[in-house]
Amino acid sequence: MASAFMTRNDIQMLKDYVAAPGNFGQNQAQSSVRLNVTHSNLKAKFMEIVMDLHMTGVAVKVKLNTHCGTAVGSMVVQLKDEDGNLIATLDDDRVLGFYSPYNGCMLHIIDTDPHSLSANGWLEDTSKVQKYVMSDEDYAKRENTYKKFRDEKRRVDPEWTAEKELAMRRNLPYAAPSKREAVTDAAYMQEEARSIDVGNRCEVDPGGKRGVVRYVGQCEGLPLGFWVGVQYDEPVGKNDGSIKGKRYFECPQGYGGMVRPNLVKVGDYPPVDDFDFSDEDEI
Incomplete structure (x- = not known):
């Protein structure tokens, strides 16, 4: 058999x-x-x-x-x-x-x-397609929405975030970002950024999110200092490579993010392989 x-x-x-x-x-x-x-x-x-x-x-x-x-x-x-x-x-x-x-x-x-x-x-220009916009009232009637999921999580844990949830599901340690005083130095974290190059594979904390470095430098509209633009392997970002109307790199919406250099580790960080079952011989 x-x-x-x-x-x-x-x-x-x-x-x-x-x-x-x-x-x-x-x-x-x-x-x-x-x-x-x-x-x-x-x-x-x-x-x-x-x-x-x-x-x-x-x-x-x-x-x-x-x-x-x-x-x-x-x-x-x-x-x-x-x-x-x-x-x-x-x-x-x-x-x-x-x-x-x-x-x-x-x-x-x-x-x-x-x-x-x-x-x-008509097959490529999405601006020609009439979009369906759901009213707040209709959205509130739906079950299993992200808002209801988020609100329930925050009812149990007022400090819940999507990053914290992702770290928990991956069994990774999570440290909430600390509140810092306003940055006044335009060269803030320049030294940390020197070791990061565009094209590097990377892992971003918190949450161990993996991706590719797409930008290193300063960003208008964000606090002073240096930033690293990352295109994530999964849609865990917040933008498409543009910040407040200015584009720094190209990626699909929801796959891009700007983070401080001290949160970025570059090296051999391949995309997470859903077929990798460690040392198990059978599934």
Whole structure:
């Protein structure tokens, strides 16, 4: 009878499978090619897709339709090299292999439908989408909200914070930030900042939050002295790399934070691995 547990070797094989490049880790067949895909109505190169060299131009369009939504009849597909130079425009009846594409080439989709959902930025510009704004009254009626969770925690522990909760869940020591007098020295913590470089992996206290150093220096709108901008691995930050309207680095909203250099430890701090089960051989 097969074991219901996964050994460490099984876990490693699963991790290797998930991390393998393209097509979710599957081996590439000799008759296939990996092509990047771009779209006339979208700004970014948005996928890598595996195509069989025996597919006709129509079959290529049908497969692309399932990924981008552009109708087959409204699609012109160009084959380009990795530098964006045009190789050919695909013919509906000619097989893809006729054009001798290779891994890294691009398929560029030209959407000729002026009423396409992707036209005029509708799939990328979120400002065009009407946002739902919940009233305070409706929010108060909802169960399991963060506000109710926070209020209950603070009822039990008036000094509760999200950082304290995170440290507790990770079984890490937590020290509440002490109240300090106003800083009057513009070079405050400059020495501590000298050993921290942009690009360093780091861990930030309290809470042992891990991330990458994205900025080191002074910050307008914050107390005098030196600060370290960190992009966290998890959404435990407070901003997107901008402070009071001035941008210091780029990161997703909620992943950025500015902290004092004495709270930052740089070194070999890889992202937390949810598949790491210490020395256990089975799970």
